[in-house]
Amino acid sequence: MPGALLILATAVMLLGLPFGIDPLWRVEPLTLAEAAALRDNGEVMRLIAAGEDPNKAGTVRAELLRNDALLVTPLEAAVGIDRPDIIEVLLDNGAVLDAMSWTHLMCFAASIEADEAVEFLEQRRPADAATACDHVQTPW
Amino acid sequence: MNSFAPRTSNLRVLAFAAAVVLALGIGHDLLHMPLQIGDSLAPLLDAVRASSPWSEFNSHLREEGYFRPMRLATIKVVSDLANGHYFLAYRLFHAFLVLAFLVLFVRALEVRDRLALAVVPLALTVFVGIHTFLGTVKEIYPTNHFLQIAVLALLALNLAQSRGGVLVDVLLFVTFTVAALTLESGLIVWVVAVAAWMSGMPGVSRRSVAGVTALLAGYFVLRFGVFGSGLPTVEERSTGFLLEALDPPQIRERFGDNLLPLYAYNVASSISSVLFSEPRSGVWVFVRAIRGDQLAPRHFIQIGASLFATGLLLAYVVARVRSGVRRPATLADQHTLIFALVLAANAAMSYVYTKDEIMSTAGAFYALAVAGAAVYFLRTWPERVRSWQATALVCVVCLAGSMAWATRAAGVHHVLRSQAFVQRNDWTRLDREWSRDGNWERYRAQERLVRQLQREAISTRVVNPRFEPRWMERVFDIYY
Numbered sequence: 001m002p003g004a005l006l007i008l009a010t011a012v013m014l015l016g017l018p019f020g021i022d023p024l025w026r027v028e029p030l031t032l033a034e035a036a037a038l039r040d041n042g043e044v045m046r047l048i049a050a051g052e053d054p055n056k057a058g059t060v061r062a063e064l065l066r067n068d069a070l071l072v073t074p075l076e077a078a079v080g081i082d083r084p085d086i087i088e089v090l091l092d093n094g095a096v097l098d099a100m101s102w103t104h105l106m107c108f109a110a111s112i113e114a115d116e117a118v119e120f121l122e123q124r125r126p127a128d129a130a131t132a133c134d135h136v137q138t139p140w
Numbered sequence: 141m142n143s144f145a146p147r148t149s150n151l152r153v154l155a156f157a158a159a160v161v162l163a164l165g166i167g168h169d170l171l172h173m174p175l176q177i178g179d180s181l182a183p184l185l186d187a188v189r190a191s192s193p194w195s196e197f198n199s200h201l202r203e204e205g206y207f208r209p210m211r212l213a214t215i216k217v218v219s220d221l222a223n224g225h226y227f228l229a230y231r232l233f234h235a236f237l238v239l240a241f242l243v244l245f246v247r248a249l250e251v252r253d254r255l256a257l258a259v260v261p262l263a264l265t266v267f268v269g270i271h272t273f274l275g276t277v278k279e280i281y282p283t284n285h286f287l288q289i290a291v292l293a294l295l296a297l298n299l300a301q302s303r304g305g306v307l308v309d310v311l312l313f314v315t316f317t318v319a320a321l322t323l324e325s326g327l328i329v330w331v332v333a334v335a336a337w338m339s340g341m342p343g344v345s346r347r348s349v350a351g352v353t354a355l356l357a358g359y360f361v362l363r364f365g366v367f368g369s370g371l372p373t374v375e376e377r378s379t380g381f382l383l384e385a386l387d388p389p390q391i392r393e394r395f396g397d398n399l400l401p402l403y404a405y406n407v408a409s410s411i412s413s414v415l416f417s418e419p420r421s422g423v424w425v426f427v428r429a430i431r432g433d434q435l436a437p438r439h440f441i442q443i444g445a446s447l448f449a450t451g452l453l454l455a456y457v458v459a460r461v462r463s464g465v466r467r468p469a470t471l472a473d474q475h476t477l478i479f480a481l482v483l484a485a486n487a488a489m490s491y492v493y494t495k496d497e498i499m500s501t502a503g504a505f506y507a508l509a510v511a512g513a514a515v516y517f518l519r520t521w522p523e524r525v526r527s528w529q530a531t532a533l534v535c536v537v538c539l540a541g542s543m544a545w546a547t548r549a550a551g552v553h554h555v556l557r558s559q560a561f562v563q564r565n566d567w568t569r570l571d572r573e574w575s576r577d578g579n580w581e582r583y584r585a586q587e588r589l590v591r592q593l594q595r596e597a598i599s600t601r602v603v604n605p606r607f608e609p610r611w612m613e614r615v616f617d618i619y620y
Contacts, residue, residue, distance in 0.1 A: 002546035003261025010165040027601045042564035045598045
């Protein structure tokens with residue numbers, strides 16, 4: 001009986017496909033910042049290839065990074081989850097890491113103890129970047 | 141004849157329809173999965189630049205430790221047929237093999253009455269739900285050779301169940317030859333043919349066995365005598381041992397020059413894996429989960445499902461032996477004997493390293509044997525007078541067992557979605573990893589094609605696991 005139900009459910013699912021109903025592969029639309037926050041490197045690259053600006057702040061819905069929704073850049077989202085691989089993908093695909101943004105991200109990473117992000121950013125430090133965080137406002 | 145009794149052909153159509161539905165569901169998943177980089181991109185690029193399938197076949201006859209010339213020739217054939225649409229071509233080829241796999245399985249069940257039809261859903265969920273099946277769908281290389289071998293083994297079984305004749309013999313010889321030249325474990329087709337003959341299947345005669353054995357002898361002469369490809373060694377791959385995966389230096393450190401205990405462990409754990417879902421690729425994940433305080437419902441579902449199906453199979457063997465059966469008398473007896481021999485041979489072939497996917501042929505034959513046992517008990521149920529308490533208990537056990545198998549089968553979609561996410565993300569690291577490994581130097585002339593494949597992979601829409609319900613991760617199987 002359970003096997004028959006599974007076969008029946010699969011048949012119903014297949015019948016829905018021509019009408020665009022695909023419960024097994026229902027893809028949730030993401031902003032670029034959300035994709036970065038969710039370690040979705042592939043979606044980051046796809047969105048950038050589709051014309052999204054990797055330096056533009058976007059909304060990250062509640063419960064993905066913090067309890068509340070946030071407006072952050074993709075790089076901030078990547079630092080927020082302490083994932084250097086996503087920072088690298090963003091930098092490889094057009095995100096800018098100048099002296100000002102470096103200081104901002106470094107202070108943010110240090111404040112949330114994102115150690116791997118700190119280590120990665122250290123290696124990418126622009127020559128003229130400041131290290132003082134006194135007046136830097138972090139996303140959280 | 142009872143005019144209300146359904147015709148056998150109608151019952152068969154229903155059984156095949158069930159198989160086709162499940163195959164299309166999995167095929168739908170496959171079409172959503174990006175091509176993978178590891179084990180897949182390099183063979184594809186090699187195939188594209190090769191001059192012909194024959195040149196691919198020829199150039200892979202003398203590989204150290206491996207003998208798989210047909211595998212590379214097949215990759216070349218599909219790449220030629222792709223006409224530039226490689227992603228689609230390899231995925232369609234994969235989906236077609238899955239369809240053939242399920243249809244051949246149902247055909248081997250020989251559904252002739254309602255009771256046999258009633259068992260088909262359970263049989264299909266065991267077939268699709270067993271972890272060895274995952275190995276045939278979760279990766280492409282870019283053609284999944286484990287799936288090809290399992291399909292060819294089932295094709296050989298179907299030929300053995302036919303009426304036989306010269307044409308069947310020829311097809312059997314071709315099936316064995318293609319399997320043996322595709323992958324080392326393709327020799328399992330010889331085991332299927334001999335086991336089918338031993339069990340008295342009508343399609344395999346003494347002549348067929350002599351022919352396929354002559355081809356086996358020819359294989360050994362070619363592989364070891366003419367081309368000297370030898371056998372794989374433990375230095376080539378890591379393997380699971382007890383609670384961890386050992387890489388080659390660790391294997392040498394633990395076993396030194398006496399590798400017999402490791403070989404024995406690999407064979408025994410391969411057998412246990414099919415019968416009890418533990419260990420997985422040599423690693424006792426259930427024990428590891430207990431020690432790491434990470435037990436999840438999936439561990440109980442997998443082991444519980446296997447205990448139910450293997451228990452059914454053992455009960456069947458005991459019942460048949462007790463009733464005086466000494467030689468296979470029914471199709472279920474034949475399937476059980478063939479399964480036992482295929483399991484032993486498949487496990488023996490895993491002696492150097494054990495992987496779930498290597499056992500995928502044994503996993504398919506396991507489902508056949510379990511189905512036969514289930515039909516037997518369903519058929520003999522009225523003869524067994526039992527108390528209502530015993531009847532209720534049997535019903536609860538059967539319901540729980542079939543639910544566990546249906547859950548495992550449903551979990552295939554979850555595993556494939558997770559794989560798709562991982563495989564697409566892998567493409568974002570292509571430049572760094574290929575620069576590090578020196579692959580760009582080797583494939584610089586094909587950079588345009590690599591970029592095309594990367595674009596196709598990245599543009600594939602996949603499901604982010606964050607949006608999957610949390611219970612799925614705990615209930616469904618994961619990629620080991």
